Amino acid sequence: MTPLLTYLVKLAVSLAFTGLFYQLFLRRLTFYTWNRFFLLIYSALSFLIPFIDIRNTVVTISESGSSEMLSALPSIQQMQSPSISPTGNMPNEQPGMESWILAVLAVGTAIMLIRLAFHIYSYRRIVKKAELISEDDIRIYHVKRNISPFSFGRSIFYNPEMHREDELKDIILHEYIHVRQRHTLDVIWAEILCVVNWYNPFAWMIRHAIRQNLEYIADDQVLQHAVDPRDYQYLLLKVAGVPEFRIANRFNFSSLKQRIVMMNRKRTSRLFLVSFLFALPLLVVLLLFFRNDIEKEPDTDVFVMFERNGGPAVMQKDIYAAGMLLEQKTGKPLKNLPLAISFEGKKIKEIRTDADGFYYEVLPVRKPTKPIDPKRHIYRYPSSHYEIRYDGGDYSPFSLYEGAVFDTLFYGGFGIVFQQSMRNDLRGNFDMYHVSKRDFFNSDHGPDTRSALKKYLLAHLPPFLEEHNLKLDFHAEVPYPKKVINKFRNGYFDRRKQLIGYEGLTKLFLDGKPASYQEVNEAFSNYPYMLGDDKVRKVWGGRGFICKEISYLTFDLYKSPPPAALLHDNVEWKDIGDFDLAELKNIPYFLDGFRQTYGAGSNLMPAKNEIRKIALFTGKLARYYDPKCEKIWWVETRPENEVFERPDLALAR
Numbered sequence: 256m257t258p259l260l261t262y263l264v265k266l267a268v269s270l271a272f273t274g275l276f277y278q279l280f281l282r283r284l285t286f287y288t289w290n291r292f293f294l295l296i297y298s299a300l301s302f303l304i305p306f307i308d309i310r311n312t313v314v315t316i317s318e319s320g321s322s323e324m325l326s327a328l329p330s331i332q333q334m335q336s337p338s339i340s341p342t343g344n345m346p347n348e349q350p351g352m353e354s355w356i357l358a359v360l361a362v363g364t365a366i367m368l369i370r371l372a373f374h375i376y377s378y379r380r381i382v383k384k385a386e387l388i389s390e391d392d393i394r395i396y397h398v399k400r401n402i403s404p405f406s407f408g409r410s411i412f413y414n415p416e417m418h419r420e421d422e423l424k425d426i427i428l429h430e431y432i433h434v435r436q437r438h439t440l441d442v443i444w445a446e447i448l449c450v451v452n453w454y455n456p457f458a459w460m461i462r463h464a465i466r467q468n469l470e471y472i473a474d475d476q477v478l479q480h481a482v483d484p485r486d487y488q489y490l491l492l493k494v495a496g497v498p499e500f501r502i503a504n505r506f507n508f509s510s511l512k513q514r515i516v517m518m519n520r521k522r523t524s525r526l527f528l529v530s531f532l533f534a535l536p537l538l539v540v541l542l543l544f545f546r547n548d549i550e551k552e553p554d555t556d557v558f559v560m561f562e563r564n565g566g567p568a569v570m571q572k573d574i575y576a577a578g579m580l581l582e583q584k585t586g587k588p589l590k591n592l593p594l595a596i597s598f599e600g601k602k603i604k605e606i607r608t609d610a611d612g613f614y615y616e617v618l619p620v621r622k623p624t625k626p627i628d629p630k631r632h633i634y635r636y637p638s639s640h641y642e643i644r645y646d647g648g649d650y651s652p653f654s655l656y657e658g659a660v661f662d663t664l665f666y667g668g669f670g671i672v673f674q675q676s677m678r679n680d681l682r683g684n685f686d687m688y689h690v691s692k693r694d695f696f697n698s699d700h701g702p703d704t705r706s707a708l709k710k711y712l713l714a715h716l717p718p719f720l721e722e723h724n725l726k727l728d729f730h731a732e733v734p735y736p737k738k739v740i741n742k743f744r745n746g747y748f749d750r751r752k753q754l755i756g757y758e759g760l761t762k763l764f765l766d767g768k769p770a771s772y773q774e775v776n777e778a779f780s781n782y783p784y785m786l787g788d789d790k791v792r793k794v795w796g797g798r799g800f801i802c803k804e805i806s807y808l809t810f811d812l813y814k815s816p817p818p819a820a821l822l823h824d825n826v827e828w829k830d831i832g833d834f835d836l837a838e839l840k841n842i843p844y845f846l847d848g849f850r851q852t853y854g855a856g857s858n859l860m861p862a863k864n865e866i867r868k869i870a871l872f873t874g875k876l877a878r879y880y881d882p883k884c885e886k887i888w889w890v891e892t893r894p895e896n897e898v899f900e901r902p903d904l905a906l907a908r
Contacts, residue, residue, distance in 0.1 A: 257353055262305050263360070267455045269301035269541055270448075274457035276537055277464055280530050285523040287472045289531060294465050295441060297534065298448055304541050360454065367450040374446075378407060385412060393434050395427070403494050406430040408439050422490055425482055432473045441465050471517050478518065485859055488515050489847065493897050512813075574618040575692070575704070576643055578670035579712050581612050583686060584727065586673065586720055588612030597642045613709050614643075669695070669712060673723050686726070688719040722746075726754055739779045739786060739807070740772040747772060747805075750785055755793065756802045764806040767852055778809045778883075810843075810881040812850045816902040817879045825876035826889075826907035829869040836863055842871075843881060844888035848899025850880075865892040870904065 273294075281290050385396035394410040404413035404426045411430040418426060433439070445462040452458035478484055491511055576596070580589040592608040596616060608614045618641050673686040690712060700707035729743045730752060740755075740763070741748040747756040755761070763770050765778055779786070786807070794804040839860065844851055846859055868891040872880065877887040891898050 260353055260357060265305035266301055269304050270452060270455055270461060271457040272537055272541060273297040273301055274460040276534060280533065284527055284530065285520060286528065287468055287475055290468050291472065293531065293534060294461060294468065295444065298461050307542060363453045364450060367453045371446055371450060381412065393431065404430060406433045409434055425477060425487055425490055428480060429473050429477050432476045438469045441469055470514055474514055474518055484518060488518065489893050489897050492899055576618055576641060577615045577708050578672060579612045580608055581673050583673040586724055592645060595644050597644065615705050615708065671712060671716060671719055686723055690715045738776045740775050742772050754801060756805060761802050762804045766809055775807050809883065810850060813848055813900055814880055815900055817876060819903065819906045821876045821879055822902060822907040825872060825874045826904060827871040827873065829871060831866050831869055834869055839888060842886050842888055843884055844890055846890050847893050848901060861890060861892050867891050
């Protein structure tokens with residue numbers, strides 16, 4: 256493969272990692288500025304990472320055993336290298352195919368450049384025809400065409416005839432934030448990203464994420480200036496339309512529903528800033544994946560470094576592979592179980608569990624070629640990649656990986672595993688818990704590490720065993736859970752038989768209000784399906800792997816207009832003058848298209864002088880919006896064209 260094509264493949268993979276990490280871990284957080292810099296920095300790093308060869312940086316600092324470990328990991332060169340003969344000959348079709356691929360990529364890039372040039376030309380035309388009314392720090396232009404407000408660079412464009420004076424204040428504030436924070440640079444970068452990577456869907460995903468997040472930033476800043484959220488959201492609905500200049504920061508961004516959802520979303524706890532730290536291992540993975548394979552160097556030794564309570568680093572020459580194995584169905588120790596230890600795929604020895612299911616082995620690592628600075632509290636990459644595996648008998652296979660940096664697969668801890676027998680009817684290979692390695696090594700455990708470690712694991716076993724037995728008993732006594740929350744002893748289980756919480760430790764909410772598990776079950780008594788993300792929200796972080804909060808929602812916060820047939824004879828118009836606002840406290844209501852409920856979505860109570868129309872939805876129409884309601888109020892305080900997802904109420908008259 257040619258160097259250029261290899262680079263493009265690496266670039267595509269880097270952008271895929273960046274886009275997926277944002278979508279999976281960061282998109283729902285309200286740290287908009289942090290998200291902005293993540294998207295910019297990591298999309299830019301995607302162009303640089305393919306040039307970095309970790310074999311020429313880390314391996315030379317460490318030692319050649321490290322080189323052996325890396326050789327066991329797949330690299331992009333291994334996946335891409337064509338089969339060649341010893342003389343270096345390769346099929347004649349290969350260069351031709353690569354040339355065609357590069358030609359197609361070049362043509363696509365050229366078309367995208369033409370597209371970008373056309374947008375810039377469109378912008379210049381708008382500037383020439385617009386009227387400049389302010390030329391201070393920010394240029395403000397009046398445009399006589401029917402356009403959505405937008406900003407680009409240091410300029411703001413809008414049509415003053417299309418908006419009221421009070422609306423223009425919020426519009427200009429929104430665009431002013433784009434200008435002052437130089438969001439145009441982000442937009443231009445996103446366009447360049449797609450010009451070069453037009454064939455990569457993840458580049459377009461990142462482009463969309465960048466533009467969407469800029470709108471979140473502007474919306475958030477506007478609402479911090481004492482702007483009424485309801486008025487601002489309806490202003491967004493009013494200016495909905497197709498912009499004249501598509502690559503600009505525009506007041507109306509297409510993902511309108513998501514913007515409204517994010518404005519109503521509760522602020523993310525600052526504890527979740529730790530999510531951004533997980534972006535660092537992302538770089539490590541990419542660097543390992545993009546390394547160049549080189550000749551192995553002679554073996555030397557390496558030390559492992561652990562921080563010790565913020566003090567001097569603890570130097571270790573060994574990896575401690577240890578844990579406990581218990582039978583899943585009975586919770587009894589798996590005695591004398593043979594475990595094979597392999598190094599880079601080759602079996603080096605076999606160990607066995609003792610009478611308590613405990614296994615222990617000390618595995619060597621090697622010394623770096625350069626001395627370690629004791630003042631630096633860092634981890635050194637290990638040269639050793641060990642696997643502990645059981646492959647036979649009545650128990651299903653499992654494996655643990657040991658390393659000096661990442662410890663085990665059990666999140667940096669010694670594993671306590673309830674291993675599944677092949678004769679067991681429970682799902683999954685095993686239930687696992689972990690006990691911190693760092694806490695153990697930061698304690699004074701004495702010279703007999705094996706005995707101290709076994710005592711340490713046995714001391715932590717009782718609560719894990721209690722929880723495991725709770726799961727076992729539930730599986731045995733409730734084979735087919737039918738309720739949304741199945742209370743079993745002091746535990747809460749869902750329909751998937753998953754332990755999700757404990758009574759007294761897990762808070763339950765129903766439609767935004769505290770509720771008991773009985774009330775939740777009653778609310779979903781006629782709901783036969785698994786609850787999706789639109790019906791339940793779990794906040795993990797309680798004891799073990801359970802939730803500290805679970806919120807359930809029985810209705811939709813907004814819905815698309817109902818079929819016309821449901822409007823007939825199911826709409827009762829009310830006189831505004833005779834209407835008592837207290838009725839809205841007794842019967843659920845939609846305000847300008849959005850369900851109003853305390854603790855869920857928005858919670859707005861209109862003033863009587865703001866109301867333009869009131870209707871009572873009954874029967875099938877009410878049940879369309881909420882299956883458990885026979886009556887729902889429909890209140891409008893905005894013009895008909897500004898009411899979100901408004902049904903055609905003219906058909907009801």
